Amino acid sequence: MPSNLIKKFKNKKVYSKLKGHDKEAFIKVYDESVNDIYRFVYFKIGSKEEANDLTSMIFLKTWNHIQTNSLEDSKTLRALLYKIARNTIIDHYRESGHKLSSSLDDENNKIEIIDDTQSPQERLDQEANLELIKAKLPLLKEEYREVIIMKFINDLSLEEISDISGKSRGNVRVLLHRSLNALRQLVEEDKL
């Protein structure tokens, strides 16, 4: 309860500062959220350059949105950022006329996990697995991919996901279960 209250207080404070045109608050929000928003966009778009451009655009749109609107339609600033990110991606799809259907496989963006307790063979296996998941994510349905990114990669709560997607918490839970099953199937099919 007190941690909730502190969270709420911090959220209101940052929002009020942004509303008051505070540069420092904007930079703080940017530093805290840029990685998450970039990742969200990257996994939805599949291109590093486009993800960079869209991330930058999302922050600017959020700034403008706060100056002209209230936070009443979103429970938290994070939820507002994701909502704007979703809309920006939809606009981008509409303008470019394409949807992500190819692999996210990006030679310049290989994931490196260093764990000294693992043998080189184990490390190679794990990296292969990760690359496999990364490759299979774009094959999932749009809404499945979205909840997986929000919940398991960016650690959003069920409440936040339900606020962003406009679905009930129960629906989000069901969606998460289905999307995990679908991803597992894709990964296992490929292994066989």
Added chain:
Amino acid sequence: MTDRELITKLQSLKKIKPDSAWQTSNRDLLLSQVSNSGARELSAWQLFTINFSSLAKAASRPAYALGAFVLILITGSIFSHQAFSSAKPNDSLYIARVISEKAKLNTMFNADERNKLAVQFATRQAQDISAVLADPNFNTEANRDQVAKLNESFNDEISSVKTHISYLSPKKNTENNKIEATDNIKADNVTIADSGKDDNGVQLFEGNKINTNIKVEANPKITVATTTPVLNATSVLNVANSVLASTTEADPSSSELNADKVLEEAKQLFEKKDYTKASDKLKEVVEIIKK
């Protein structure tokens, strides 16, 4: 692959991050863009106002909830006491009345007031038991067990009243110096009656003069006695008795003695199954304690 393994692998994808060079350059770019749209640094006063209003907004809901809870608790305790106070010992709500009375007693900090209230509650409960047992429809063979229980409860309540009265007595004695003074006078008068008489039975003991002088202002009868240096034994006793009578009239401990006496009478009447009279006696006890 289990769900857990899959989730662990998905969480490893957190390592994907934008280039730090892009991150910094984009930060500067955004900063210049927002500066053009009126972004600035806030003054200390503005920051204070924002902090205060944010705290008020964040805490308003829990504060309202807490306020509502306290309000319900207070109204509930007040109205529940009123609602349950009319419950009779054979009612199902009687237990609620007992609990509510105990709760009220526990919330009193003044020991004297608490004891007084405890006496009143116990007396009223005993009174209610008498009233219930006086009802011929209830006091039948069919309700023998309940009647026996009520008899037992009555005795418990009477002993509870006595205990609380005994708690009340010593306090009042120490608080009231007048009572102490009366006790001293009483003791001195007894000594005087036994000693210091001359052959004619005339009281010449100095202490007597001093003690009677104390009461001169209060009792005009004594003036006569003190003006004559020699007093006979009968007049001394009269003086002592009148002094005692005048002091015991205003003596709170005597009211407790009375209450004890009336209680005993009520108990006897109850044992004789004269419930109405027992109830009347208990009413008297309540009145005495109230005074």
